[in-house]
Amino acid sequence: MLEESHFPINLNNFLYLRYPYHGKFSPEHLVFDANLQEFSQRVGYICNLETSGKLPPEEAYAQLKMLWKQLKRTKKELGIGGSPLE
Template sequence: MVNSSDFLHPRSRYYGKVQPENLVFNANLQEFAQHVSYICNLETAGKISPDEAYKKIRDLWKQLKRSKKELGIGENPFQNDDEQKDS
């Protein structure tokens, strides 16, 4: 039997560099995408206005951006694994 949570909130396998902060950000990114999809569907169905949809997505984007900053994602984009081990 399929778990309804898995059906409503599917998660894709993560193939990137396995670090705790990357995994957390990936989960946040997938949640963001799922919420944006719901909001788009509500707006398309006429359940919410385009302005309300925009505001909700903007707020979600701000949360994702804050998460990225707090996790330190992309702060040292040119630093490779050897340099991190030496530090």
């Protein structure tokens, strides 16, 4: 028989893992890191749905392309990554 856990699982934390930011701190970098982690999670979900046959390849590609454009726009709006010395 399975024992009940004394530490209930927070479903939100289980599904949407967040890792602490370890880079050079700035508010812009922190925001971009959060956006990048969300991008990564969503890419994983889309790929899994496509692999399992629940999402057509064309739709998966369209969604991934949209997510990539959003990430690029965010990077540009935050003004990060402009020079290699940054």
